[in-house]
Amino acid sequence: QKEVEQDPGPLSVPEGAIVSLNCTYSNSAFQYFMWYRQYSRKGPELLMYTYSSGNKEDGRFTAQVDKSSKYISLFIRDSQPSDSATYLCAMSPDSWGKLQFGAGTQVVVTP
Amino acid sequence: DAGVTQSPTHLIKTRGQQVTLRCSPKSGHDTVSWYQQALGQGPQFIFQYYEEEERQRGNFPDRFSGHQFPNYSSELNVNALWLGDSALYLCASSPGGGLLGYTFGSGTRLTVV
Numbered sequence: 001q002k003e004v005e006q007d008p009g010p011l012s013v014p015e016g017a018i019v020s021l022n023c024t025y026s027n028s029a030f031q032y033f034m035w036y037r038q039y040s041r042k043g044p045e046l047l048m049y050t051y052s053s054g055n056k057e058d059g060r061f062t063a064q065v066d067k068s069s070k071y072i073s074l075f076i077r078d079s080q081p082s083d084s085a086t087y088l089c090a091m092s093p094d095s096w097g098k099l100q101f102g103a104g105t106q107v108v109v110t111p
Numbered sequence: 112d113a114g115v116t117q118s119p120t121h122l123i124k125t126r127g128q129q130v131t132l133r134c135s136p137k138s139g140h141d142t143v144s145w146y147q148q149a150l151g152q153g154p155q156f157i158f159q160y161y162e163e164e165e166r167q168r169g170n171f172p173d174r175f176s177g178h179q180f181p182n183y184s185s186e187l188n189v190n191a192l193w194l195g196d197s198a199l200y201l202c203a204s205s206p207g208g209g210l211l212g213y214t215f216g217s218g219t220r221l222t223v224v
Binding site for chain 1: 115142151155167205209210215216218
């Protein structure tokens with residue numbers, strides 16, 4: 001069993017819809033949780049960074065962490081075709097920068 | 112301000128050969144981490160360099176080695192290449208080894224034939 005599980009998709013939504021993404025994990029030591037966006041042939045780009053449990057909002061993006069359930073989510077409101085990409089969750093037990101990634105979910109936003 | 116720069120962008124090697132990939136960190140960053148991303152998978156942590164020493168290592172064999180130079184740039188070396196090493200190799204830099212400001216380069220696409 002992988003430490004971080006993420007549905008690979010693809011997830012197809014119409015423009016303007018809410019995109020809902022999630023990851024589950026097994027290592028209770030994880031304290032830092034991140035969401036990255038990766039376009040084809042590019043490196044991952046950080047979208048959201050959360051420490052421990054709780055919610056965090058940044059523009060159209062909302063990240064939620066539920067450590068009791070070992071479950072994290074990312075919501076994208078008012079989705080745009082430019083949001084079409086692969087979304088990766090990542091987590092770490094400490095701040096030293098060794099990230100454990102999920103497999104990524106491919107999102108397609110259709111006009 | 113240049114971000115993380117990786118070279119080359121693409122590379123084709125034959126099984127059994129050796130390869131060296133290079134990474135220049137973002138200005139102000141002193142820590143470099145390397146990841147391997149197979150097609151359709153998330154990045155897998157290879158190792159991290161800080162103050163010219165390997166500080167952390169993932170589950171990769173000794174065929175994977177690295178180096179960090181005094182200017183904080185880094186190299187990833189892979190010996191005895193096999194087909195399974197074909198992947199996108201990503202470099203990420205950060206200040207002080209932490210997660211804040213963690214920035215990825217666009218990667219080097221390695222194909223082993």
